[in-house]
Amino acid sequence: MTGTDGRGRGTGGQGTWPTARLAARIEDPSARGIAVTMTDLIRSGDLAPGSALPTVRALAGALDVSPSTVAEAWAVLRRHRMITTLGRRGSVVSGPPSVPHPVRYERVGDFGAHLTLDLAVAAPDPALLPPLGEALLAGARTPKLNDYSRTPITDALLDAVRGTWPFTPEAWLAVGGGYEGVQVLCQALIVPGDRVVVEDPTAARLLDILDALDATVVPVACDDEGPLPDALSQALGQRPALFLHQSRAQVPCGWTLTGRRAAALAAVLESAPNVTVVEDDGIGPLATNPGASIGVHLPHRTALVRSYSKAYGPDLRLGVVGGPGELVERARVLRTFGTGWTSRILQDALAHLLVDEAATRCVREAADRYGRRRTALADRLDGHGVRTHNQDGLMLWVPVADETSALVTMAARGVTVSPGSRFCVSYAEPYLRVATSRLSDDPAALDETASLLALAATATADRLH
Numbered sequence: 001m002t003g004t005d006g007r008g009r010g011t012g013g014q015g016t017w018p019t020a021r022l023a024a025r026i027e028d029p030s031a032r033g034i035a036v037t038m039t040d041l042i043r044s045g046d047l048a049p050g051s052a053l054p055t056v057r058a059l060a061g062a063l064d065v066s067p068s069t070v071a072e073a074w075a076v077l078r079r080h081r082m083i084t085t086l087g088r089r090g091s092v093v094s095g096p097p098s099v100p101h102p103v104r105y106e107r108v109g110d111f112g113a114h115l116t117l118d119l120a121v122a123a124p125d126p127a128l129l130p131p132l133g134e135a136l137l138a139g140a141r142t143p144k145l146n147d148y149s150r151t152p153i154t155d156a157l158l159d160a161v162r163g164t165w166p167f168t169p170e171a172w173l174a175v176g177g178g179y180e181g182v183q184v185l186c187q188a189l190i191v192p193g194d195r196v197v198v199e200d201p202t203a204a205r206l207l208d209i210l211d212a213l214d215a216t217v218v219p220v221a222c223d224d225e226g227p228l229p230d231a232l233s234q235a236l237g238q239r240p241a242l243f244l245h246q247s248r249a250q251v252p253c254g255w256t257l258t259g260r261r262a263a264a265l266a267a268v269l270e271s272a273p274n275v276t277v278v279e280d281d282g283i284g285p286l287a288t289n290p291g292a293s294i295g296v297h298l299p300h301r302t303a304l305v306r307s308y309s310k311a312y313g314p315d316l317r318l319g320v321v322g323g324p325g326e327l328v329e330r331a332r333v334l335r336t337f338g339t340g341w342t343s344r345i346l347q348d349a350l351a352h353l354l355v356d357e358a359a360t361r362c363v364r365e366a367a368d369r370y371g372r373r374r375t376a377l378a379d380r381l382d383g384h385g386v387r388t389h390n391q392d393g394l395m396l397w398v399p400v401a402d403e404t405s406a407l408v409t410m411a412a413r414g415v416t417v418s419p420g421s422r423f424c425v426s427y428a429e430p431y432l433r434v435a436t437s438r439l440s441d442d443p444a445a446l447d448e449t450a451s452l453l454a455l456a457a458t459a460t461a462d463r464l465h
Contacts, residue, residue: 017047019054023062034063034073042082043096051093053083079192079214100212104204104422116414117449122251122394122435124286124310128366130359132313132349139349150341152332153320156351161320165304166293169322173332174342178282178307178319181331183209185278185303185321186242188330190215195240197275199227201397201423201431203251206244206280215242219425222250224389226257229264236272243275247304248291249283252397252423252433254374254390259292266297276327277302285311285354286367288392300324308350310394311363318342318350370394374436376443380450386457394437398453403430405459413452432456 026037041047053059056074060067077083080097142154153174161172175181190196192214198206200219210217218238220231227245248256269275277294281287284306295302303323309316321328335341353359371392378388378396388396400406403419410417410432420431434453440446 016052017054019058019062022054023059026063029063029065029069031069031072031076034059034070035076038073038077039080039082039097042077042093047093049093049095053091053093055090075192075214102205102208102212104208115416118416118438119410119435119449120416120418120433122433122437123314124394125366125369125438128362128369129313130353130356130362132316132353135349135352135356135359136345138352139345139347142344142348144344150336151344151347152328152341154344154347154351157320157347157354160351160354161306161322165322166291167295167299167302167304169295169299169304169328170325171323171328173321173328173335174347175305175319175321175331175335176317176339176342177309177314178280178284178305179205179209181305181307181319181321182206182244182278182280184331184334185305185323185327186210186213186215186244188327188334189276189278190241194242195238197232197235197240197243197245198425199245199250200425201252201420202244202425203246203280203282204418204422206246207423207425210244217425222253222255224255224391225261226250226255227261227265229261229268232265233268233271236268236275240272240275242278243269244278244280247279247281247293248287248289249393251282251393252395252418252420252431254393254395254397256287256289256392257292262292262294263297266294269294269298269301273301275301276324278323279304281306283310283393284308285363286370286394288367288371295323303327308354311366312350312353312359316346316350318346369441370437373439373441376446377434377436377439377450377453380446381453381457384450384454384457386454394435396434396436398432398434398457400430400432400457400459402460403432406430406432406456409456409459410452415449415452417456 026034056067056070060070074083074091078085081094081100082097083091084094085091153172157174158172186209190213194215195218196210196215197218197220199222218235218240220227220235222228277298279293279302281304293304295304303321305319305321307319321331374390374396381388386398388398390396403421407419418433420433421427423433
C-alpha cells in the first residue's frame, strides 16, 4: 500500500500528495513559482519518483489560478524530465532534473573483443579523406587570428560555398557540424509541444534532437523522389511549425530530392505560410547528385544545413547554414551563449579544401569508392533475394523478416548493425540500417557479408530456437 506521512510526503516513494497540502507549499502561484517549488520538492525527495500528482484543474482550483498556469509549470517540469504525463492517468514524478539522452544515437550493446565487423556506424573511411596539413596551415593564416570578435562565417568560406548553394540565402552561419546546425535552427524555431513534420523513416539524430526539444513529430511517407506531396498536405492539417527533411542521400533510404518533387512540395507549402522549412544535407560534397531544394521556390522560408564532416573529416566539425536572415540571426544569437562562433582556423581550413584541386579530386574519388562499395553489397544481396533501393550515401536500408532475430543473428557472428526502429516514427515493417562506407573491397569478404545479411534477413524467432 502507499499513502502519505505526517508531512504529506509519499511513503514508499509511490504516494499522492493531497492537493491542498501541495498548494500550501507553493508561495508564488505563477507558472515559474509553481515549477520552482515543485523542483525543490522533487530534488529534496519529498516528492519521490512514482508519486502521483494532482490534476492540473484540481491544483489550479486550490491555488486560485487558471489551469493554463499550472499546465505551463507542468510543461517546464516535463521538459526537464522531472514529471511524466500518462494521459488520462495524470502525471507522476520521474525524478530530479536530468539531461535528455539521445537514445537512438547512443550505441546499443557491448560486443567487446567479440566484435569482428562494425556495420552500425556510417562514418567516413579515414583512408579516403583528404590530408589536412596544408589546409590547417592555410587556416592558421586566417585574418583576425585570435581576435575575440565573433565571425558568423569567414569571407574565405563564404566565397567557397556561395556558388554551390541551390538558392540565394539572405544570411550565412558556420556551425560545428550539420547536426549542430539543425539543432540550433530547431531550438530557434520551436517551443515544447510544437509539431514538426519529418520524413518517415529519417535520421535517428534528427529524431533525438526533436525529442530533446519536446517537439511532437508528425511523420510523412516518402518514395524514391522524396516526401510525398499528399502526405505532406495531410500533415499540414496538424498546423506544424516546421518541416524538417533531408535533401540528398537521405538517411536511411538513400534517395535524393528531385526537382519535380521539390516544386510539388513547395506548392503544397504555399497553403501553410507559417511553416518554416529546414533542409539537412548531411553528406555534402560526397553526394553523387546535386539534389533539389524547396528553397529554390520558397527562399524566404527555407534554411539549408550542409555538413562537410563526412567529406573532409569529422575532426573539422564543420557545417554551413544558409537561409532567411531573421532565422539565421536567431541561430547565431543562440550560439553566443556557448561557443560564440566556429573557429576561424577551421573555417578557412575548410575553405582551402573546397577550392583545392587535389582535395576536390580526393573527395570525388572517395564518393566513387563509397558508391561502388554500396552497390557491390546491394547487388550481392539482390542475388540472395534481398532487395534494397538506396541510390546514394554510405548505407543500405535492408528489409528483414524480424528485427530482433536479425540483430541476434548478426551479433552471434560478431557483426553489429543498426536496428531500423531507431530511424522510424511509425515502425510498420522491420529493417536494418547497414553502413557500407568501410566495407572491404575484397570480393570474397563482400560475398561473406552479403551471405550473413541474407541469413539475418530471413531469421525469425522460431528459427533461432
